[in-house]
Amino acid sequence: MKAAVYTQYGAPEVLQLREVTKPEPRDNEILLRIKATAVNSGDVRLRRADPFAVRFLFGLLKPKINVLGSVFSGEVESVGKLVKRFKVGDQVFGHTDMSFGAYAEYICLSEDGTLAIKPPTISHQEAAVIPFGGVAALHFIKKASIKENQKVLIVGASGAVGSAAVQLVKSYGAIVTGVCSTSNIELVKSLGADNVIDYTKEDFTQRGEVYDLIFDTVNSISVARSLRSLTKKGTMILSAAGMLEMLQGLWVSVTSNRKVLTGVISHKAADASTLKELVAKGKFKPVIDKTFPLSQIREAHAYVEKGHKRGNIAISI
Numbered sequence: 001m002k003a004a005v006y007t008q009y010g011a012p013e014v015l016q017l018r019e020v021t022k023p024e025p026r027d028n029e030i031l032l033r034i035k036a037t038a039v040n041s042g043d044v045r046l047r048r049a050d051p052f053a054v055r056f057l058f059g060l061l062k063p064k065i066n067v068l069g070s071v072f073s074g075e076v077e078s079v080g081k082l083v084k085r086f087k088v089g090d091q092v093f094g095h096t097d098m099s100f101g102a103y104a105e106y107i108c109l110s111e112d113g114t115l116a117i118k119p120p121t122i123s124h125q126e127a128a129v130i131p132f133g134g135v136a137a138l139h140f141i142k143k144a145s146i147k148e149n150q151k152v153l154i155v156g157a158s159g160a161v162g163s164a165a166v167q168l169v170k171s172y173g174a175i176v177t178g179v180c181s182t183s184n185i186e187l188v189k190s191l192g193a194d195n196v197i198d199y200t201k202e203d204f205t206q207r208g209e210v211y212d213l214i215f216d217t218v219n220s221i222s223v224a225r226s227l228r229s230l231t232k233k234g235t236m237i238l239s240a241a242g243m244l245e246m247l248q249g250l251w252v253s254v255t256s257n258r259k260v261l262t263g264v265i266s267h268k269a270a271d272a273s274t275l276k277e278l279v280a281k282g283k284f285k286p287v288i289d290k291t292f293p294l295s296q297i298r299e300a301h302a303y304v305e306k307g308h309k310r311g312n313i314a315i316s317i
Contacts, residue, residue, distance in 0.1 A: 003067050003104035004297040009049040012301040015103075017294065020067075023108040027080040030109055032092060034074040035124035037102040039292075039300045039313045040132045040160060041240070043068045046100075047301065051242065069102030069315075071095055073118055073127035077106070085111045091118040093127035093276075095135055097267045103297060105317055116272035119279045126286040129312035131267075133160035134275045134284070137168050137217075139265045140237045144213055148173035153204060153211040153229065156218030157193060158184035161239055163287040163311045165215055166191045171283045177211070179204055184310055187287070205229050213237065223248040223260075230258060238262040287311025 001022040006014045025031040046068060049055050058064055073093035076086050086092060094115035101107050109115060114135065118127045146152065152169050156162040157178030169176050170192040178193035185196050197204050205225050212234050214226055219240035230236055236252070238245050241262045249260030278284035291314040292300040300313050 001105040002294065004069075004294060005066050006047060006063060006068065007066055008062050009047065009055075012047070012298040012305070014047065015068075015297050015301065017297070020104070022106050025078060025080045025083075025108045027082040028110055028112070029080045030076050030083055030086050030092070030111055030115075031078045032072065032074045032107050032109060033077045034072050034102060034105060034107055034317050036073045036128035036317060037069045037315045038071050038129045038132060039297070039304045039315060040070065041304065042070060042132070043100075044301060044304050053243075065100050067101045067103050069096070069104070070100055071128050071131045072102040072107065073124040074317075079111075083111045086115070091120075091124075092116070093118045093124075093130065094269075094272050095131040095267050103294065103315070112269065114267040114269055114272050116269065116276045119276050122279060122286065125288060125291055125314040125316060129160070129286045129288055129314050130164075130275050130279070130284075131272060133162075133164035133312065134168075134286075135267055135271045136161045136239055136265050137165040137215075138271050138274060140215065140239055140261055141165065141168050141172070143261050144215075144235045144237060144259075146172045146174050146213060150174045150212040151177070151210075152213040152215065153177045153179065153209075154193075155179045155199075155204075155214070155216040155221055156240075157188045157191075157196070158287075158310050159217055160287075160309075160312045161217040163187075163191055164284070165217060166193050167284045168278075169213075169215075171278060174213075177204075177209075187310055191285075191287070210234075216240070219245060223252065227252065227258070233257045235259045235261065239265075288314050290314070291316055293317075 158180040177195040178188040215237040289310040
């Protein structure tokens with residue numbers, strides 16, 4: 001089978017399309033013919049080994065995992081003898097958790113993984129981009145215990161996590177203010193945001209508004225300065241935080257009545273099912289900026305690396 005392989009950390013050019021051995025499912029696994037995947041910020045960071053700490057988990061001198069890609073949508077080609085949840089021919093989408101491997105024509109996955117039947121109303125490309133931003137946003141939103149009519153500010157509202165967060169927070173009945181650039185204002189409004197702040201023209205910390213929840217999806221705010229815009233018992237979510245922001249958030253949580261949520265995201269099959277149901281109800285729609293074929297995986301990575309994508313970048317296989 002064809003797969004996008006990398007054997008060293010570096011620029012997009014380290015990705016190479018190669019023929020590799022097609023996997024065979026174990027007794028509790030499905031073999032999925034991947035129809036689409038996506039390039040996410042996590043893939044880019046792992047390819048670059050940025051931050052350096054990535055190397056301690058995924059290989060100090062060179063990557064232990066040679067095929068990136070954490071999300072997928074495709075068709076079940078065969079199943080192990082103990083598999084009960086899925087059958088041959090099922091259209092499935094989901095997340096590989098920390099095993100990656102979706103930049104390929106086939107992948108083997110445990111039936112107990114983050115998997116769900118693809119909504120029939122959307123394409124494989126649309127289904128594939130849902131889990132990265134959708135699961136990340138859902139993970140933190142559930143931890144924050146959002147209530148109806150709470151005021152929520154979402155920074156990076158046009159990105160993969162941000163566009164998902166806007167829609168998910170609205171599904172809880174909250175009042176959403178999105179922060180994005182001028183070119184993305186209409187997109188963020190179309191996702192359900194009640195208000196939009198153009199960060200190229202205005203700093204939300206200078207507006208005098210306070211919010212029950214501030215959700216920074218892109219690690220672009222000052223934690224200390226943003227506290228002036230958070231209620232005394234409010235919550236701040238730092239889903240893309242670096243080590244410095246994590247430490248600052250811990251200090252805020254320990255020394256005040258405010259709560260800062262950050263850290264590793266857990267993936268569950270129930271999350272994929274929740275997102276599927278929201279799609280079926282018309283409360284969640286995937287946002288795709290561009291679609292590249294697998295043969296242009298380098299170009300897709302270079303585009304994501306620029307930091308200006310709207311929503312997600314899909315890869316057709």
